[in-house]
Amino acid sequence: MQDTYLHKGKRRNMVQALREKGISDERVLQALNDIPRHFYLDPAMNALAYEDRALPIFCEQTISQPSTVAFQSQLLEVKPNMKVLEIGTGSGYQTAVLCHLGAQVFTIERQKGLYDKTKPFLASQGFRARCYLGDGYKGLADSGYAPFDRIIITCGAPYIPQPLMDQLKMGGIMVIPVGEQQQEMLRIRKTDGEPEIETFGNCRFVPMLQGRQF
Numbered sequence: 628m629q630d631t632y633l634h635k636g637k638r639r640n641m642v643q644a645l646r647e648k649g650i651s652d653e654r655v656l657q658a659l660n661d662i663p664r665h666f667y668l669d670p671a672m673n674a675l676a677y678e679d680r681a682l683p684i685f686c687e688q689t690i691s692q693p694s695t696v697a698f699q700s701q702l703l704e705v706k707p708n709m710k711v712l713e714i715g716t717g718s719g720y721q722t723a724v725l726c727h728l729g730a731q732v733f734t735i736e737r738q739k740g741l742y743d744k745t746k747p748f749l750a751s752q753g754f755r756a757r758c759y760l761g762d763g764y765k766g767l768a769d770s771g772y773a774p775f776d777r778i779i780i781t782c783g784a785p786y787i788p789q790p791l792m793d794q795l796k797m798g799g800i801m802v803i804p805v806g807e808q809q810q811e812m813l814r815i816r817k818t819d820g821e822p823e824i825e826t827f828g829n830c831r832f833v834p835m836l837q838g839r840q841f
């Protein structure tokens with residue numbers, strides 16, 4: 628697949644539109660400017676790749692819209708070398724953004740079809756994320772990599788999974804859309820007392836489902 632001047636131009640416009648929508652983290656904007664989103668989509672979606680829309684990917688899932696990817700990435704306050712756990716690898720686009728921000732990324736997908744496709748694809752793009760096929764509700768407790776500095780959930784969670792809170796470092800941040808049909812975006816900071824929870828409005832994600840799917 629080619630990254631043409633036309634694609635690059637559309638991406639610059641997309642980033643400008645994100646700025647106008649209030650995304651101010653320059654590192655996040657740079658990542659969205661640099662990563663060809665159309666690579667993460669079916670070629671049939673090429674013309675829509677730089678519109679601010681969620682689009683269908685493999686296995687009846689969706690790639691989040693660029694403003695959601697930018698917003699979640701900004702809320703996450705990623706610094707280089709942080710260990711970041713992502714739930715819902717999907718197309719790998721959000722994973723790529725996290726890698727671009729310099730994080731050490733661990734990402735879990737429950738659908739084998741997506742895992743099989745996205746893992747080699749991310750490697751082919753030079754991103755060294757560690758991809759897992761599994762159930763994001765459980766996190767990566769036994770991997771030896773927990774706890775994580777940051778955890779990002781890219782599917783709609785009916786509640787905050789306790790194993791994920793357990794795998795978050797003290798002082799660490801989790802960004803998670805919580806709710807059934809519709810979700811509210813939460814940023815949770817783990818403290819030695821009650822976690823600090825900030826809310827950032829309503830959003831709509833595909834559901835976070837139990838168990839993995841073969």
Ligand code: SAH
Binds near residue numbers: 716720722735838
């Ligand atoms: N970050 C992705 C978003 C994909 S949509 C992207 O940029 O493309 C959300 C993804 O979460 C879907 O691929 C879905 O299969 C996955 N998912 C849903 N429940 C899950 C769970 N319990 N564990 C891991 N992945 C899950």
